[in-house]
Amino acid sequence: MSSAPASTLRYLQGYPLETLAQVEKLLAQGRVADWLQQKYPQAHTVRTDRALFDYVQALKAEYLRGADPVGKVLFDAKLHVVKNALGTHTTVSRVQGNKLKAKREIRVATLFKTVPDEFLRMITVHELAHLKERAHDKAFYSLCSHMEPRYHQLEFEVRVYLTHLEVAGAKLWGAAGMAE
Ligand SMILES: [Zn+2]
Numbered sequence: 001m002s003s004a005p006a007s008t009l010r011y012l013q014g015y016p017l018e019t020l021a022q023v024e025k026l027l028a029q030g031r032v033a034d035w036l037q038q039k040y041p042q043a044h045t046v047r048t049d050r051a052l053f054d055y056v057q058a059l060k061a062e063y064l065r066g067a068d069p070v071g072k073v074l075f076d077a078k079l080h081v082v083k084n085a086l087g088t089h090t091t092v093s094r095v096q097g098n099k100l101k102a103k104r105e106i107r108v109a110t111l112f113k114t115v116p117d118e119f120l121r122m123i124t125v126h127e128l129a130h131l132k133e134r135a136h137d138k139a140f141y142s143l144c145s146h147m148e149p150r151y152h153q154l155e156f157e158v159r160v161y162l163t164h165l166e167v168a169g170a171k172l173w174g175a176a177g178m179a180e
Pocket residue numbers: 085086126130136
């Protein structure tokens with residue numbers, strides 16, 4: 001059986017070759033969907049930007065109370081996960097009175113609307129961690145793991161799902177007829 005072309009594993013760059021081989025095998029056998037759906041039978045119920053805002057604020061209040069406030073949170077349909085890794089975080093500076101106030105904004109790709117709660121949690125933890133750590137370095141990942149002990153496993157599974165979407169195209173948890 002031929003292995004999946006390297007380009008299909010672009011979401012998984014940096015993982016050990018052994019792991020990549022396992023993913024390629026699952027892809028070739030068409031078993032990725034089963035594997036993920038068995039682990040995570042249901043999608044989360046965060047359907048709107050307002051609900052996402054609350055979801056993000058709740059996690060922030062629990063772990064990052066002292067970090068910059070997040071003023072805006074939204075699902076972004078234009079966000080391309082390939083270009084922007086997993087989400088974006090920007091700082092919008094505004095002059096308020098005589099002070100320059102930085103307000104953080106978190107955008108999550110719309111495809112995360114129809115994923116298990118664990119995946120939404122992973123992306124949220126990732127973006128929140130950037131409030132404190134800009135680079136994807138050791139400090140960043142240790143903060144992610146502090147907020148979500150399964151962080152590394154979940155990021156891996158999210159990347160496998162992105163690979164599945166690219167190869168097979170079919171969403172695994174999408175509610176029927178839901179607008180993008
Ligand atoms: Zn990042």
